[in-house]
Structure formats: structure tokens, C-alpha cells
Amino acid sequence: MKIIVLVKQVPDTYGERKLDPSTGLLDREASDTIVDEINERALEVALRYKDKNKGTEVVALSMGPASATAALRKALSMGADSAVHVLDDGLSGSDLGWTSTALAAAVAQTGYDLIIAGNESTDGRGGVVPVMLAEHLNLPHLSFLDSVGFNEDVVSGERGTESGSLAAHAPLPAVVSVTERAAEARFPNFKGMMTAKRKPLAVLTLSDLGLDPAQAFAGVGRSVIKTTIERPARTAGRKIIDEGNAGVELAEFLAAGRLI
Amino acid sequence: MSNILAFIEVSNTGQIRKSARSLLTAAAALGTPVAVVATAPGTGGSLVDELGALGAEQVYLAESDQLGTLLVAAQLEALTAAAAELAPAGILLSNSIEGRDIAGRLAVRLGAGLVVDAVDVRLEGGQILATQSVFGGAYTVESAVDGGPAIVTVRQGAIEGQAPAATPTVTAASVATNAAHSAVIDAVNDATTTSTRPELRDAPKIVSGGRGLGSKEKFVLVEQLADALGAAVGASRAAVDSGFIPQTSQVGQTGVTVSPQLYVALGISGAIQHRAGMQTAKTIVAINKDADAPIFEIADFGVVGDVFTVVPQLIEAMAARAN
Numbered sequence A: 001m002k003i004i005v006l007v008k009q010v011p012d013t014y015g016e017r018k019l020d021p022s023t024g025l026l027d028r029e030a031s032d033t034i035v036d037e038i039n040e041r042a043l044e045v046a047l048r049y050k051d052k053n054k055g056t057e058v059v060a061l062s063m064g065p066a067s068a069t070a071a072l073r074k075a076l077s078m079g080a081d082s083a084v085h086v087l088d089d090g091l092s093g094s095d096l097g098w099t100s101t102a103l104a105a106a107v108a109q110t111g112y113d114l115i116i117a118g119n120e121s122t123d124g125r126g127g128v129v130p131v132m133l134a135e136h137l138n139l140p141h142l143s144f145l146d147s148v149g150f151n152e153d154v155v156s157g158e159r160g161t162e163s164g165s166l167a168a169h170a171p172l173p174a175v176v177s178v179t180e181r182a183a184e185a186r187f188p189n190f191k192g193m194m195t196a197k198r199k200p201l202a203v204l205t206l207s208d209l210g211l212d213p214a215q216a217f218a219g220v221g222r223s224v225i226k227t228t229i230e231r232p233a234r235t236a237g238r239k240i241i242d243e244g245n246a247g248v249e250l251a252e253f254l255a256a257g258r259l260i
Numbered sequence B: 001m002s003n004i005l006a007f008i009e010v011s012n013t014g015q016i017r018k019s020a021r022s023l024l025t026a027a028a029a030l031g032t033p034v035a036v037v038a039t040a041p042g043t044g045g046s047l048v049d050e051l052g053a054l055g056a057e058q059v060y061l062a063e064s065d066q067l068g069t070l071l072v073a074a075q076l077e078a079l080t081a082a083a084a085e086l087a088p089a090g091i092l093l094s095n096s097i098e099g100r101d102i103a104g105r106l107a108v109r110l111g112a113g114l115v116v117d118a119v120d121v122r123l124e125g126g127q128i129l130a131t132q133s134v135f136g137g138a139y140t141v142e143s144a145v146d147g148g149p150a151i152v153t154v155r156q157g158a159i160e161g162q163a164p165a166a167t168p169t170v171t172a173a174s175v176a177t178n179a180a181h182s183a184v185i186d187a188v189n190d191a192t193t194t195s196t197r198p199e200l201r202d203a204p205k206i207v208s209g210g211r212g213l214g215s216k217e218k219f220v221l222v223e224q225l226a227d228a229l230g231a232a233v234g235a236s237r238a239a240v241d242s243g244f245i246p247q248t249s250q251v252g253q254t255g256v257t258v259s260p261q262l263y264v265a266l267g268i269s270g271a272i273q274h275r276a277g278m279q280t281a282k283t284i285v286a287i288n289k290d291a292d293a294p295i296f297e298i299a300d301f302g303v304v305g306d307v308f309t310v311v312p313q314l315i316e317a318m319a320a321r322a323n
């Protein structure tokens, strides 16, 4: 079985993340970039299956700038067998439509039985790329899975709904996306880090994917950023140390603000 | 005026979901609001009056006997059919899981531009503009969609107000689904909680608890203060991971984003990922025994103290005031 895990490189949520106000695009200089935590969890789901089922092949796939190589090497060190990097200047500033079009072409070229993604990236918080990919490839999807299980024929799982949860299944091939409930990711071990350097990492351009931007993206609606405004940082207000009366003082503060 | 489709989610027991009001309000601000609903054959008629009261000038009922058996397939076909028939300038959905599933697939099908998690929409020079709140509200970004229609998912609880009531015209169509390309629903479990507390997403007041509460039993303190304030209950990821409370209550980067009038953080350190989900609250109150906890950097009123002494005293003082 061949599993593709979609890995996105994002600015570290522990650092300050910035947008360039003139373009509205991510200021890549401003923060450290890392593998999105949710994608490590998605990879973990694939690796657990591989641990139990010999002959499983796990491919990490990322579309992003040159620096995304680091994200893919991390995935390789955790245990992915190979990596594919979609890298092309023509893709900079891609919106959801372009991203899913390019990823669909890369996935189709790589070959797969199951595609596992994160439910939502921490930078874009779109939560739609996996399902867009499924539509491009005419595949069933199960998104936002809090738990997931699969064998060579079928994938099943549970996800939240507005009023509870639901359980569903789909025949493979399929696209799934998982939430942070699905799995806790492993750390790369020493052997993993050593072998990661020798594992294959293919770089594909748009033309390698047979995509001519003028055609692939022509007539496709695009979201275009018009303005980007930074909110002034919040400042600290009053801070008291409890000396036995803080509950009363807090009640006074809430009353003064008509909050009680 | 152009048609604006609002996709109305319906629970498996046939109830219109809460997001309908804000979607129809937003749709009315952009053009002629059309409610699109996927229903089991012959059952949609009962929803028409309710949708009219929420502002729908037209109700498009797409009937499918696959509703509830295939994952979002009937809903996707409903909206695809309505879009083909009504040539909308905009298509609005809730930024729920179901809404995003449909929006993503529909955008690919129609070759339409997509903006997700909008907190506002408006019309300018005939163009639909959608506002997003990015990186936990640190930035406000306004986008347009080139090439129509614009598909926009709207953050739950973000748009207030209500469109004027209308007497809708009704269109019924039957839609076919492609079972080969859809997941099959095996079971639907509706939560049995009969909580009278407000819902987290759009509650005006929220009390959240963190790892500092120590245990599931002691987390009850958060609920007690919430009930005294008439507030919803939230939590940090550490509190969720410790099993104090279900994940649906998680506030932050990978949880719910909230923007209440009052946010009270109890035993929460204020990690940047937690702040990303609540820092746009109007007033922030924090109680934490560590004077250096980062939550104090954004708190309007901070108490350095033990939640187990300060909160009971606060509840008492509030009760005393009420008398």
C-alpha cells in the first residue's frame, strides 16, 4: 500500500508571525518555519500502519518554497520512505485553487492508495485543501477525523458535527484529513535522522507535472488580497496580587465595566 | 440585484442549524438572498416559513434520498444545481466542517474563487469583498474574488443582525448523487448534553480553565463561575489533553476562535497558541498564581493568586452584589 502524506511548512506558532502589509502575503523572513504540527500527526497515522504492515510505502509531499526541503527532511527522519517537493516560482502566492490543482497533479503523478492530510493548517486555517484535492481526483473524502482506521480496502473514522459526531467509511483510494485528536507524533530517532539524508527527495516543477500555468489556472476564480491591516498589540491593564481580597476587587472591576 | 446563495445546514433530525441567520443576513447585504437546502424528498416544505422569517426571498429545496447516508454528497449536488440554475454572484456557507467540505469541492467544480473563515462580507463597486481575521486577529485582511461566483465560508458567530423577513418563492428540484465518490455515513451520534449554557462560539461571556485547575473534579470551579456569570465554558489545550473537558471546548490556534465581551482565563498560562483564539476579546481577566504568566501581558485585569481561593470569593461577592 502506498500512502501519501501532505506536509505543509508553516511559520512556527511559538514565534511572532507576520504578514507583509503591502502584499498580504506571509513575511517568510519574520519567523522560523517548521513542519506544521498537524502534519506530523498525519504522518504518524501513516507510520503506525507501516510499522505493522510490511511493504507499506509512505511518501511525504509538500508544495512550497525552497525552504520546504527542511520540512520534508524532517518527515523522512520521522520515517517516511521518500519525499516529493513541488517547487516553482510560478506558484508563489498561490491561493487555495492553485495549491489544490498543483497538489492534485503531483499526487496523481506519484501514485497512491490513500492520501492523509492535516485537517487545517496553522497559517491559513483553510481546512479545504484536502477536500479540494479529492474533488480534483474524483475521490471520496473523510475530513476532520478525530480517529481513523484503515486497511488495504477501506478507511473509516469519526468526526465532530455541529451537534455531536458521526462515523463514516470510504473505499480506497480516498483522501482523509485528521485533527490533533487522531495521533500524537513520534520524535525522529538517531537512526532516522542519519538515514533521512540518503532517502530520495524528488523536486517537481510545474512543467514536470505537465501543468502550463497559462492553461491550468486560466479562467479559475482567484481570491485576491486587497488590504492588510495590522491590529495594534494589546497592552496589559491592571494587575493585583491577591492579599485576601482579590475576588471582591475583581467583582468591583466587572461591575464597573457593567459585565455583571 | 444578483442572487446570493446561502447554504442552509440542517441537522439529521431536520432542524435548521443556527448559522442560517448569519448567512442570510450576510446574503441580504450582498444581493437577493436565496436559501439552498438539501432535504429528504417531500420534507423541505416545513422549513420555508422559518427561512423566510430569516430573510430568504427564495428557497431552493434540493431533494435527495441519499441525504444522511452519503457524506455531504446531497448537499454538494444541491448547491451545484442551485448555482447552475440561479447564476449567483456569491455563495455563502458556514465555516463548519460540513460547510468547508461543500465549499472546497464546489470551488473546484465551478472553477470559482474561495475565501474561507470570513468574519465579514460587503459589496463595493459590484464586487464582493470578504474580511478575514488572520493569525489570531493580529491582522485583518480583505480579499476579493476575481472571476465569479465568489464562494465564501463565514465564521460561526461572527456576523450579527438579522435580515428583514420575506415571503419566499419556493423552487424544488431533485438531485442525484455519485455514490462512488462519497464516503458512506455509518452512524450519527448527537450529543445528549442538555446544557443550558451559551454556546462557546458566539457567547458574550466566556470562562476558560487551564491545566492550573489540576483535575477534572476541580475543573467544576470553572463551570461554577461560568454559571454565575451566565457564560460559556472554554479551556486550554492542556486542560483538554488532561481530560478535564472535551476538545470541543478548546480555545486557541487549533480550537475555537472567540471574540466575547468578557473572557476570564483561570489557571491558563497564556501560551501564544491560546492567545491566538481569544486575544480579540473586549475585556480579558486572568487569574494565575505565576506573576510572570504571559496571559497577564494581555489582561485588562489580572489577579496573581490561587484560583481556588479567588474564584469562590468572586462568586460570593457577585452574589452579594446581586442582592
Ligand SMILES: Cc1cc2nc3c(=O)[nH]c(=O)nc-3n(C[C@H](O)[C@H](O)[C@H](O)COP(=O)(O)OP(=O)(O)OC[C@H]3O[C@@H](n4cnc5c(N)ncnc54)[C@H](O)[C@@H]3O)c2cc1C
Pocket: A013, A037, A038, A122, B209, B210, B211, B212, B213, B235, B236, B237, B238, B239, B250, B251, B252, B253, B254, B255, B256, B266, B267, B268, B269, B270, B271, B272, B273, B274, B277, B287, B288, B289, B290, B293, B305, B306, B307, B308
Ligand atoms: C500547533 C499548536 C497548536 C496549539 N493549539 C492550542 C490551542 O488551540 N489552545 C491552547 O490553549 N493551546 C494550544 N497549544 C498549546 C499551548 O502551547 C500551551 O501548551 C497550552 O495553551 C498550555 O495550556 P495551559 O495554559 O492550561 O497550561 P500551562 O502552560 O501548564 O499553564 C498552567 C497555568 O496554571 C497556573 N496555575 C497552576 N495552578 C494554579 C492555581 N491553583 N491558581 C492559579 N493558577 C494556577 C500556572 O501558573 C500556569 O501558568 C498549541 C500548541 C501548538 C504547538
Ligand SMILES: Nc1ncnc2c1ncn2[C@@H]1O[C@H](COP(=O)(O)O)[C@@H](O)[C@H]1O
Pocket: A005, A006, A007, A008, A009, A036, A038, A039, A042, A061, A062, A063, A064, A099, A103, A116, A117, A118, A119, A120, A121, A122, A124, A125, A126, A127, A128, A129, A130
Ligand atoms: N502547500 C501544501 N503542501 C502540502 N500539503 C498542503 C499544502 N497546503 C495544504 N496542505 C495539506 O492540507 C492540509 C489542510 O490545509 P489547509 O486547507 O490549507 O488548511 C494541511 O494540513 C496539509 O496536509
